Amino acid sequence: MEKSSISIFDENYKQIISNIARAAEKSGRKYEDITLLAATKTVDVNVINHAIKSGIEFIGENRVQELLSKYDDYAPAHKHFIGHLQTNKVKDIIDKVELIHSVDSYKLATEISKQAVKRNITMDILLEINIGEEQSKSGFCYDEAVEAAQKIALLDGIKIKGLMAIPPICENSGQNRVYFAKMKKLFIDIDTKKIDNSSMDILSMGMSDDYEAAIEEGANMVRLGTALFGRRNYNI
Numbered sequence: 001m002e003k004s005s006i007s008i009f010d011e012n013y014k015q016i017i018s019n020i021a022r023a024a025e026k027s028g029r030k031y032e033d034i035t036l037l038a039a040t041k042t043v044d045v046n047v048i049n050h051a052i053k054s055g056i057e058f059i060g061e062n063r064v065q066e067l068l069s070k071y072d073d074y075a076p077a078h079k080h081f082i083g084h085l086q087t088n089k090v091k092d093i094i095d096k097v098e099l100i101h102s103v104d105s106y107k108l109a110t111e112i113s114k115q116a117v118k119r120n121i122t123m124d125i126l127l128e129i130n131i132g133e134e135q136s137k138s139g140f141c142y143d144e145a146v147e148a149a150q151k152i153a154l155l156d157g158i159k160i161k162g163l164m165a166i167p168p169i170c171e172n173s174g175q176n177r178v179y180f181a182k183m184k185k186l187f188i189d190i191d192t193k194k195i196d197n198s199s200m201d202i203l204s205m206g207m208s209d210d211y212e213a214a215i216e217e218g219a220n221m222v223r224l225g226t227a228l229f230g231r232r233n234y235n236i
Contacts, residue, residue, distance in 0.1 A: 020034050058077065
């Protein structure tokens with residue numbers, strides 16, 4: 001008999017808690033130092049709400065339309081936007097999420113600033129770093145990240161809370177360690193600059209296939225979808 005989505009989550013969640021605790025210990029930290037964000041792309045709201053009631057406090061959506069379609073039905077949780085965000089969609093989510101992970105350009109940051117000021121709010125953001133310098137991915141280059149942070153921090157209505165990255169796909173999680181370590185160094189470097197309106201609180205990196213390595217190299221937020229909810233149909 002095929003397992004239900006909820007039973008798959010229950011089984012996976014227990015193992016992930018153990019894995020995160022072990023990886024955190026290896027990096028000199030505790031489980032409580034790591035934020036587990038459930039990436040809920042294509043996940044049914046009933047399953048998401050079960051996850052929230054089971055202890056998941058942070059959820060992240062990749063698509064604006066999917067976020068909007070589920071929004072009224074979510075159980076109380078910290079809602080983040082973690083996917084690529086077009087400037088013309090900023091206005092649709094600016095008052096619906098607490099943190100935008102994927103700020104990959106000054107143009108996008110400017111639009112977030114504009115929409116936040118309109119609503120008299122401050123939007124927390126992460127700067128997305130193209131740590132593998134892949135042409136197929138967006139984000140700030142490693143060498144321009146400090147300057148980008150200094151420039152974006154001057155905008156009204158936003159606060160830089162840290163960095164986010166999606167490293168290149170590697171054959172095994174260990175190969176990603178060089179990218180995770182490089183991100184940790186950049187995270188520290190920007191923090192030492194003491195940029196006004198910027199605080200390096202969140203280093204969001206590591207997904208279902210490599211989150212343990214990411215934590216061991218310094219991540220304090222991991223974004224897990226498949227590892228929590230099982231394989232899904234991403235075409236829907």
